[in-house]
Amino acid sequence: MTTVTTNKTDHGGDVRLSGISKTYGSFTAVHPLDLTVPHGSFFALLGASGCGKTTTLRMIAGLEEPSSGSVFLGDQEVTSLPPYKRPVNTVFQSYALFPHLDIFENVAFGLRRRGIKSVKKQVEEMLDLVQLGEQSRKKPHQLSGGQQQRVAVARALINTPRVLLLDEPLGALDLKLRRQMQLELKRIQTEVGITFIHVTHDQEEAMTMADTVAVMNAGRVEQLGSPTDLYENPHTTFVANFLGTSNLIEAEVDTKTGDDIVLKAGGGKLVLPEARCSAPTTTGGKVLVGVRPEKISLTHADDAGEIPEGRNRITGKIASGSFIGVSTQYVIDSAVCPEFEVYVQNVDRDTRLVPGADVVLHWSPAHTFGLDAAQSLLAGTPGSAGIQEEAAA
Amino acid sequence: MSTLTEAPPPLSPTAPEKKPPRKRGRFVPYWLLLPGILWLLVFFALPMIYQASTSVQTGSLEEGYKVTWHFATYWDALSEYWPQFLRSVAYAASATLLCLLLGYPLAYLIAFRAGRWRNLIMILVIAPFFTSFLIRTLAWKTILADGGPVVGALNTLHVLDVTSWLGWTSGDRVLATPLAVVCGLTYNFLPFMVLPLYSSLERIDGRLHEAAGDLYAKPSTVFRKVTFPLSMPGVVSGTLLTFIPAAGDYVNADLLGSTDTRMVGNVIQSQFLRILDYPTAAALSFILMAAILVMVTVYIRKSGTEDLV
Numbered sequence: 267m268t269t270v271t272t273n274k275t276d277h278g279g280d281v282r283l284s285g286i287s288k289t290y291g292s293f294t295a296v297h298p299l300d301l302t303v304p305h306g307s308f309f310a311l312l313g314a315s316g317c318g319k320t321t322t323l324r325m326i327a328g329l330e331e332p333s334s335g336s337v338f339l340g341d342q343e344v345t346s347l348p349p350y351k352r353p354v355n356t357v358f359q360s361y362a363l364f365p366h367l368d369i370f371e372n373v374a375f376g377l378r379r380r381g382i383k384s385v386k387k388q389v390e391e392m393l394d395l396v397q398l399g400e401q402s403r404k405k406p407h408q409l410s411g412g413q414q415q416r417v418a419v420a421r422a423l424i425n426t427p428r429v430l431l432l433d434e435p436l437g438a439l440d441l442k443l444r445r446q447m448q449l450e451l452k453r454i455q456t457e458v459g460i461t462f463i464h465v466t467h468d469q470e471e472a473m474t475m476a477d478t479v480a481v482m483n484a485g486r487v488e489q490l491g492s493p494t495d496l497y498e499n500p501h502t503t504f505v506a507n508f509l510g511t512s513n514l515i516e517a518e519v520d521t522k523t524g525d526d527i528v529l530k531a532g533g534g535k536l537v538l539p540e541a542r543c544s545a546p547t548t549t550g551g552k553v554l555v556g557v558r559p560e561k562i563s564l565t566h567a568d569d570a571g572e573i574p575e576g577r578n579r580i581t582g583k584i585a586s587g588s589f590i591g592v593s594t595q596y597v598i599d600s601a602v603c604p605e606f607e608v609y610v611q612n613v614d615r616d617t618r619l620v621p622g623a624d625v626v627l628h629w630s631p632a633h634t635f636g637l638d639a640a641q642s643l644l645a646g647t648p649g650s651a652g653i654q655e656e657a658a659a
Numbered sequence: 660m661s662t663l664t665e666a667p668p669p670l671s672p673t674a675p676e677k678k679p680p681r682k683r684g685r686f687v688p689y690w691l692l693l694p695g696i697l698w699l700l701v702f703f704a705l706p707m708i709y710q711a712s713t714s715v716q717t718g719s720l721e722e723g724y725k726v727t728w729h730f731a732t733y734w735d736a737l738s739e740y741w742p743q744f745l746r747s748v749a750y751a752a753s754a755t756l757l758c759l760l761l762g763y764p765l766a767y768l769i770a771f772r773a774g775r776w777r778n779l780i781m782i783l784v785i786a787p788f789f790t791s792f793l794i795r796t797l798a799w800k801t802i803l804a805d806g807g808p809v810v811g812a813l814n815t816l817h818v819l820d821v822t823s824w825l826g827w828t829s830g831d832r833v834l835a836t837p838l839a840v841v842c843g844l845t846y847n848f849l850p851f852m853v854l855p856l857y858s859s860l861e862r863i864d865g866r867l868h869e870a871a872g873d874l875y876a877k878p879s880t881v882f883r884k885v886t887f888p889l890s891m892p893g894v895v896s897g898t899l900l901t902f903i904p905a906a907g908d909y910v911n912a913d914l915l916g917s918t919d920t921r922m923v924g925n926v927i928q929s930q931f932l933r934i935l936d937y938p939t940a941a942a943l944s945f946i947l948m949a950a951i952l953v954m955v956t957v958y959i960r961k962s963g964t965e966d967l968v
Contacts, residue, residue: 362870
């Protein structure tokens with residue numbers, strides 16, 4: 267959370283949403299939302315389809331009128347301004363390039379509308395920035411998906427908007443090209459220093475590109491922070507499951523010793539630093555204990571004695587293991603959690619770790635986080651509401 | 660590993676086996692074209708050849724007509740009936756322009772604003788086709804009748820003073836004037852303008868309007884720079900579908916016009932059916948066809964629609 271304000275000190279260009287909401291009949295797409303995007307930052311709105319992220323973006327662009335609240339760009343309120351009067355440009359999901367104009371004219375479109383006569387130099391510079399200088403006289407349909415995407419970025423950026431809005435701009439590209447474009451966009455953003463607000467359902471994309479990520483779920487921002495902060499300290503099960511994978515164990519608060527909380531789970535004891543628990547902890551109360559799969563070490567039950575003291579331990583049996591190359595992903599059947607996921611780097615492969623083997627899982631208490639037990643364990647996992655459609659799409 | 664090296668061989672023996680049926684299949688499209696080609700041959704090409712030969716025949720009804728390669732018929736027809744040709748082009752062009760002015764907003768409304776009324780409005784556009792062309796044109800005779808409410812209203816508003824001064828109407832009459840003929844043509848061919856316009860407007864991605872708005876284009880500019888250029892294929896096909904049949908039409912001029920508003924269609928009709936001068940009628944038909952072909956070619960070239968997807 268702290269990283270939100272660590273960006274540039276010039277607050278004149280901040281995007282500020284104050285209590286904006288959007289309802290369609292009885293359906294609330296976006297609940298009243300307060301959000302400040304600092305000037306010059308790369309901000310991502312992350313969520314499954316239908317979570318309200320695109321609606322939020324469209325309200326900033328002026329393409330959707332908020333049901334309540336206001337939108338500020340710096341000190342200027344733009345809530346009632348039509349899109350063509352806002353110093354904001356959008357890169358649309360489908361690019362929306364003008365099919366009857368060539369690449370040059372597509373990019374020059376915004377400049378010409380503002381009455382700028384000599385656009386040649388600017389357009390050529392912009393096309394060079396996105397490495398499309400050679401293609402300027404082609405029509406959009408003659409370009410590949412990745413090139414069209416770059417034209418869409420160039421067409422928006424050339425207007426040097428206060429904010430560039432990106433609505434799932436990489437969704438139509440294949441995986442390899444998407445990775446390449448992520449780095450490209452990040453490079454361009456650093457180069458031009460314009461505020462980027464990027465809407466995506468791809469958590470990896472959001473984490474690679476953005477300085478700050480807001481995770482949205484059902485029309486609300488669940489959590490906002492830097493990618494590492496969100497990943498290491500999720501505050502809800504939705505965030506814990508939607509960003510990467512989390513193992514969640516239901517546990518009971520036993521005692522508190524100094525900065526740590528000791529919990530009981532399935533006969534064993536787990537230690538959780540109090541600072542990393544976002545839920546209220548009263549003795550006897552329930553807490554969800556979470557740990558990321560790559561933080562866990564896997565030791566065969568025969569070597570259990572070699573595990574250092576002070577680590578959280580859980581025993582189980584290997585249900586399955588899949589070799590990925592850099593790592594092996596195991597699913598462990600344990601008493602506290604039926605499908606415990608563990609990723610082990612393939613440094614020294616222990617040949618005894620095969621399905622059916624008894625193992626001890628152990629990790630440093632510092633890598634443990636605590637969540638409120640009153641939430642669904644499955645929120646944000648594939649198959650839960652809202653996530654399923656995304657997988658099908 | 661072994662499956663990888665063994666997998667490719669089974670593909671090669673099956674590949675040559677598949678080739679022969681593909682060769683036989685090459686002629687399937689032509690077989691499918693055959694009925695259409697036969698139809699065109701019997702009902703289009705043969706009559707055309709017959710008409711072409713008629714146009715260079717001489718003779719009389721009593722003695723019979725013979726092909727004498729008498730091309731002078733063309734020149735005679737043109738020099739005698741050029742006013743009717745010009746009138747046809749002028750009336751058809753006016754009606755096409757009126758159709759475009761009336762049809763574009765209507766098609767735009769149906770494509771972008773009608774919502775759940777879209778299908779109903781489409782049915783209303785097509786509904787006149789459920790009655791005969793003649794009946795509809797005769798109805799216009801009643802609507803524009805002398806002393807009728809429409810003419811009365813136009814008179815009260817002094818509209819007729821202006822149109823009479825322009826030569827479109829004469830005195831208190833609308834019927835039997837150029838205006839009546841152009842109104843009838845406009846009315847009868849309006850659906851041929853609206854339908855192609857609608858289909859090309861409807862295909863425009865709504866996000867292009869949003870993108871243009873996002874790039875500082877105010878609504879009127881969005882229309883000028885994005886919507887209208889993208890609807891050009893519809894404009895071109897709509898104007899052609901209106902202009903071509905309107906230029907050859909004779910029913911409107913016959914029912915709503917007078918001898919002063921005769922179009923080339925009326926001349927051809929009377930040459931064929933009343934005067935029975937078949938060579939002149941055939942020559943006039945070919946001149947009209949050639950004139951339309953030339954105008955359409957120039958128009959398509961000028962509008963540059965080949966560039967549009």
